[in-house]
Amino acid sequence: MPLSLTGVILVVEDDDSMRQAIQRLLNAAGFKTEAYASSEALLADGRAAFAACVVSDYKLPGISGLELLTALRTRGHWPPVVLVTAHDSIEVRNEAMRRGASGYLAKPFRSRDLLDAIELAVQGRSPP
Template sequence: MADRGRIVIVEDDPGLNQAVLRLLQAAGFEAVGFDTATAALADQSARKTACLVVDVHLADMTGYEFLHRLSLAGPLPPVIIVTAHDNASSRRQAQSIGAAEYLTKPFPGRLLVDAVKRIVTESSAKS
């Protein structure tokens, strides 16, 4: 079962990882950040989370490859895709995995917080 308030961030830019982590913590969420997909896959919290915030371009694999590997263990939690390289292919991939949100960097922090709140609220209503 997912932790209703825990958010997992997979972002290889250390500054952005910390900024998103602090932003979500300030909004009242428990958040944990990983700087590689490999580290996130090794940690069970990535499978048991209220929401994943995943960068498309990670140092060790793409965000989509990370999500595919994670999905081999069961259904994905809700996903917010973030990218600095917006293009039609990336948007199609996000849509094909059922991403709840697709944000292009740089994005306003409020947009991310609102998306996470909406996702967590919708997930809670389904339970």
């Protein structure tokens, strides 16, 4: 049963096929989504202020997912942010959590893991 959200999940991923796959998964689970190929595109759009959650790749050209998280907070936007990465390391994971990421997943991840991370993030709970 999908989590009920009163907002849109924003997906930031520079890889077209991964961005489309995440968006299809979330839409199939009953979520409304908007997708962006870069952090800059999301920041220019202004929807982050009203997002239920942001799912962002960590390694992006230009502003990284971690820098996006910081930029959102600096602008006064506090949606939960779930970072996903193919460049997993304990240092990256710890820095993401230190900066306030609500969730962190290493690629490849299972669909259920992303849905669970979003649910935990919007409920304000930390991952186990």
